[in-house]
Amino acid sequence: MARRCSRATSQQSPVRRPTAAAILMCFCLLPSAAQAGLYTASDQITLLTRDNVESVLVNSTAAAVVEFYASWCGHCISFSPVYKSLARDISEWRPAVSLAAVDCAAEENRKICVDYKIRGFPSIKFFRAFSKEDSYGTNYLGFPRDISGLRHAIIDSLETHGEPWPPSCPPLEPISPAEVDVFFGTNPVQYLALIFEESRSYVGREVILDLLQFENITVRRVLSSEVSLVTKLGVTEFPSCYLYYPDGQFSRLQVSREARSFYTYALMRLPGVLRSGKAGLISSVVITNSSAEPWRSFNRTRVYMADLESTLHYALRVELAAHSLIKGEALTSLKNYIAVLAKYFPGRSVVMNLLKSLNSWLQNQTADHISYEAFREMLDNTAQVPDAALPEGERWVGCQGSQPHFRRYPCGVWTLFHVLTVQADSAGASNPHEVLSVMRSYVKNFFGCRDCADHFETMAREGLRTVSSPPSAMLWLWSAHNRVNSRIAGALSEDPHFPKIQWPPPEMCSSCHAASSDGEHRWNTNRVLSFLSSHFSSSRILNDYLEDESQVLEKQRQKHEQQLKLVLQRKAREASNSVTLPPSSSSSPSSPLEEDEEEKEEEEPDDGVAYEEDEVGEEAAAVREMEEKSAKPKPKVEGGADHQQRHKKPSFVGLRMREPQEDIVDLDSFVNKHFGAKVLQFASSSLVKQRTLQRKVEQEPRPVFGLSLELDAGVGMVGLQPIDQDLHAGFGGQTKRLQKRELAGRYFEEGPGPGPGGRWISVLSVGFSKLDVSLCVVLYFLSTACLLGMYLFFRNRLKRRRIKLALP
Template identity: 65%
Template structure:
C-alpha cells in the first residue's frame, strides 16, 4: 500500500504524517529528495505496485509441497521462477529465509518463522517475509547464486535492490520472534535512498515538530509513545499501525525534556493521545506494552483499515441485509446461530453430494455421532428437545447403514422426519443473530460453524468425554469432505496436520480450537471477507477478558491459558446460550407436518396423473397396454421433476392442480 514520504507531508490513502525537518522521509538518516508533486503521486504508485506484487504471487507457482511452509503461513514462497521478480526492485524490504527441508535446525526454526510472519503481518507492504527451499533441484542453483552455504540463513533485501544484490545476512540471528523483529527494525533503519515508499518514519520526534504536526496533517489521532533510547516499542507500534488511517504514531525519547515536561510524563514506556487543540490524554491499557498499545490505537473512533469501508450503523445494516437487523449481545452465544449452522451444514453443504460414500460417508457418520452424543447429563449439541430428537434419529439411522454409500435423498427424508416421529424436527432456514454481518455475504455460516464446534469442544469437556480428539477429529473430517470453501478446508487441514497430535486432553482440545481460530483471524484480518463492524481480532479482547492477557518479563504479550480456558468454558457453556429470536417449537413442528402433507398430496397427485396417462394411452392405442422401458424411465424423470415442483407449491396450488386433473378425467 501505500505510503510515501517527502517534504512535510506523506499520505497513505488519506493517512498523513508530518515529515518536516527531522521528520523528513527517512528512518534515521535518509533525507527526502522528492518534490511536492512526487509526494502526491507516489502513494498511488506504491499501492499499485503492492497490488501487482500480490497478483504476481498468486499467478506464480508455489514452492514444493515438500517444503516447510505453505501459502497459509503468510510467507512468500520463492522459487527459481519468481525469486528475481519478487526480490529485485521491489517497493518493500524483504526478509528471506534460505533453508533446506531436510535440515533438522530448519525444521525446528520453522514454527518461529511462522510466528514471526503472523506477528508482523501488519507491517506489509513495508516489510515482506519470504522463504525458499534450497533442497529442491530447481532451487539449488538459486541458493548458490545468493551465496548460501549453510542452513538456515536469513538475509535482508532492501527495497529497490538491484539485480545481482545478495542481500545482507543476519549473522548469529536470534531464534525468537522478539529478537528477529528487532533485527528487522535495525536493518530498516540502515536503509538508504530510495526509501521504501510504504515505510513510516521511525526516528524520534521533537516538541517543535509536534507543535506544528496538525498544521500539515489531517488525522484524528496522534499517538505519542514515550520510551528510552533502547526501547523498540515506539517503532513497532508505528509499523503495527501502518495499514490504518486517521491515526499517526510518533516516538518520543525520555530525553526530549520539552514534551516530557509539558505532558508530565513519569513512566517509560507510556502512550499519550495528542489532540489538534493541544489537549492530551493518556491511553488507558492493561499493560504498557506494544500489543496493548497497538490494539487500543487500532480501535480508536474513526480509525479504519486502509481501503476498508468504515463501520456501518444498524440502520444501514438493515437496508443492506436480506432480513431486519437483530440487536444482540456481542458477549453471548445464540442458539439461533447454532441451529442455522446445522441447517445450512446438513441441508446445504451435505446436500451438494447426491451420493455420499467412502470417506465422505465416514465423515458424515462421525459428524452426526458427535452432534447426537449424550453423556453424563450433557448433550454435546445443547439444542432444543426437537432438534436433539432429530439428531438422535438421524444418527441411529446412519449407524445402521451397512452399505458403502447412501443417497442424499434418503438422508433428506430423515432430516425432514418423513416418518413423522413425534416432537422431532430440525428447524429450517437461517436466522443469524450473533453471527449477523453488515452485508449478506459477511460472517454468517463461517461464524456459525466456528461457534458450533467451540460449543461442542466445551460440551465434551463438561461431559468428561473419553477421547480428547473426538470433536476435533469430527470437525476435521467434516471440513475435509463437505466444507464448501475448499481453500479454507485446505488451510484447516494444514493446521490439523501440523499440530493436532499435540491435543492429549479435553482441555487442550478446547484451547487448540481457540488458538487455531485466532490464527485464522490473523490471516484474514484486512481481507475482503472481513466485516468492518466485526474486525478479526485476537480473541477474547482485553475488554472481554482482561485476565486472559498478560506480559512476559521482556514486555511481550502472552496468553494466560488457565484464564483463557476458564473463559471459554463459561462463554460456550450450554447455560450461557441465549434463546432469543428462536421460532417456537410448535410452529416448527406444524411447518414440518404441512410439508409432509404436501409431499403426500404430491404423491397422490402423481398417482392420479399416471393413471390418467395410462387410460389415455390405452384409449388411443388398444394394442399398447404396457409402457416401454424408455417410457418408464421418462415417467420416473417426470415424477422426480413433479415432486420437486410440488415441494415448492403452496397447499392452495396443490388443491387447484388436483381439482383441475379430476375435472379433465370427468370430461373424458
C-alpha cells in the same frame, strides 16, 4: 559454514555418538522433507522459486527478510517454528517488509542459493526495497533465535534503510513538539497516538508498524527526553500511550497493561479506525443487506443459539446438498459428525430429537453409500417423529456481518466446534480427539471453501498429535482459530466491523493476556482455558431471536401437508394421463356385452393432437365424473339414433381435440372398441386377458378379447376384438354394422349389410380403407396383364423355333 549441519561434529570423543545420531537423523529426514519443504503457503511466508525470486527481491517496493535453508538440516527444522511464529507476529508489517524462504535442498532452487552466495544453513538475509540485481542482501550473522530478537533486528534494518525509503513504511524516528502542533493541519486523520517510551524501547516502533495498514489514525513515538511534551501531557510512566485529537485535546489510552499488544488491540478498536481499502460502516442503527434482513443487536461476549442452528441448517441442507451421493470416507465422516452433534450439541429439545433420530437412521445404514435425497427426507422428518424438527433458514446474530458476504457461516462453524469441544470436556469425554477428528474429517470432505479446508488440514496434520486431553483439545482449537485470524487479516473477506485480531481481545479477557519483563506479549493459557469453558458453556448460550418450538413444529407440519398434497396431485395427474376414456358411441344400439366393455387403456397422443396442461384438481374431478357416467346404464337407442350421435367428438381427459376440418392421420395403435362380424371372432387365434382398473371384488364378468385379423389402417397393428359369448352359434343372422375410422380420424357407418355374394369381399376388406382396396385391385390387374404378356411372348417364340427346326 559454522551453521552447516555437517560442521556440528565436535573433536571431543564423549559427544561423538549423539552428534552422529543427529546427523543420521538429518539424512533420514531427507526424502520426506525435501519433497514438501519446511513451510507452506498457510504460514504467511512467501516461498521463493525461480519464477518469483526476482519480483520479490529485485526492485520491489517492500523490504524482504529471506531464510535460506535446507530441508534436511536439523538446525533448520528446529528453527522453522520460530520463523513461522515470527511471520504471524509481524503479519501486519507486510506492506513495508515481507518474510520469505527458499529450500536450497530442492534441485530447482540450488541456482538461487548459489547466486546469492549461500554456504551455510540456515542463513537469513535482509534485502532493502528497490534492491538491484547485483545485490546479495545483508547477512544476519549470529541472528537471534527468538521472535523478539528477530523483530528488533528487522526494525534496526528498516531504520538504517536509507534512500529510497519503502513507500508503505511509516516514519520510525521520534516526533518533535513542533510536528505535533502542526500535525492535523497536514494529516486528515481522527487520531494521533503518541507512545512515550525510553530510547532503548522498541514498543513504539512495533505499534507503528502494527497500525500501518489502518486508516484514520497515525502512531508516532515520543522519547522520554522530550521534556516539553512530557510536561504538557503529564506523562509519568514509560511506556504509555496518549491520544491527541484535532481539537487539541489529549487523553490517555486505557489498557490493562502498558505493552505492545495491548496498545495495538485498543487502537484498532477505536471508532472510525478501519483497515485501508475497507468501506466505512453505515452510521445508522439499522444495517440492511441484500436480503433485507435488519441488523440484530447482540452482545459480543455471548454465544447465540440462533447462530448454532443456522450453522446446522446451512451445513446439512445446503453444503451437503452438493453431494448427491455420499459414500466411502465421506459417509463415515457424515455418520461421525451427526453422532457427535447428537451427543454434545446443547440444543433445544426439538432439535435434539431430530439429531438423535437422524443419527439412529445413519448408524443403521449398512450400505456403502446413501443418497442425499434419502438423508434430506430424514432431516425434514418425513417419518413424522414426534416433537422433532430443525428450523429452516438462516438467522445470524452474533455471526452476522456488516454485509451479507461477511462472516456468517464460517463464523458459525468455528463457534459450533468451540461449543462442542467445551461440551465434550464438561461431559468427561474419554477421547480427546473425538470432536477435533470429526471436525477435521468434515472440513476435509464437505467444507465448501477448498483452500480453507487445505489450510486446516495442514494445521491438523502438524498439531493434533500434541492433543492429549479434552482441555488441550480446547486450547488447540483456540490456537488454530487465532492462526487463521492472523493469516486472513487484511484479506477481502475481512469484515471492517469485525477485524481479524487475536481472540479473545483484552476487553473480553484481560487476564488472558500477560507481558514478560521485557514487555513481550504472552498468553496465560490457564486463564484462556477458564475463559473458553465459561464463554462456550451451554448455560451462557442465549436463545434470543429464535422461533418458538411450537412455531417450528407447526411450520414443519404445514410443509409436510403441502408436500403430501403435491404428491397426491402428481399421482392424480399420472393416473389421469394413463386413463383413456372411449369415444362417444355412434354405432348401433348397445347390448349388455357392450355395456360391460368400459375399459380405460393407455393411448399415446397423435402427433397432430395438442395437449393442454390443466390443473390437477380439475383433471381428477373430470376422471371421477367420467367414471360416474360410465357406471350408469346406457339407455337404449332407437333406430337411427346412431345418425344423431355420429358426429360427436370423443372425450379425453386432458386432451384438446383438433377441429373436425383438420385431416390428421392417426399413426398410433388403433384399438377397435366395437363388435365385428362373428366370422372375424372365429378367426381369432389367441386370447388376451382384459385389463381393468377395478379391484378384484368389484370386477364383473367381462367379455374376453381375442386377437382379430383386423389391421389398423396405414399402420398394420393388430386390434383387440371381444369374443361373443355365442361364438359357436350360427352365422346366419345379419352381421352388425361396423364402425370404422377413416384416415382423417373420423368414424363413418357402413351401408346395409352385404349380401351373400359380397360377404366374403367384406371379410377380405376388413381393416383396409377404400384407397387400399383400390390400389390392390389396380396392382392385381397390372400383375395379371404382365403375366399374360409374358405368356404370349414365350408362346410366340416357341412357335418360331419349331418352324425353323421343321425346315429341310
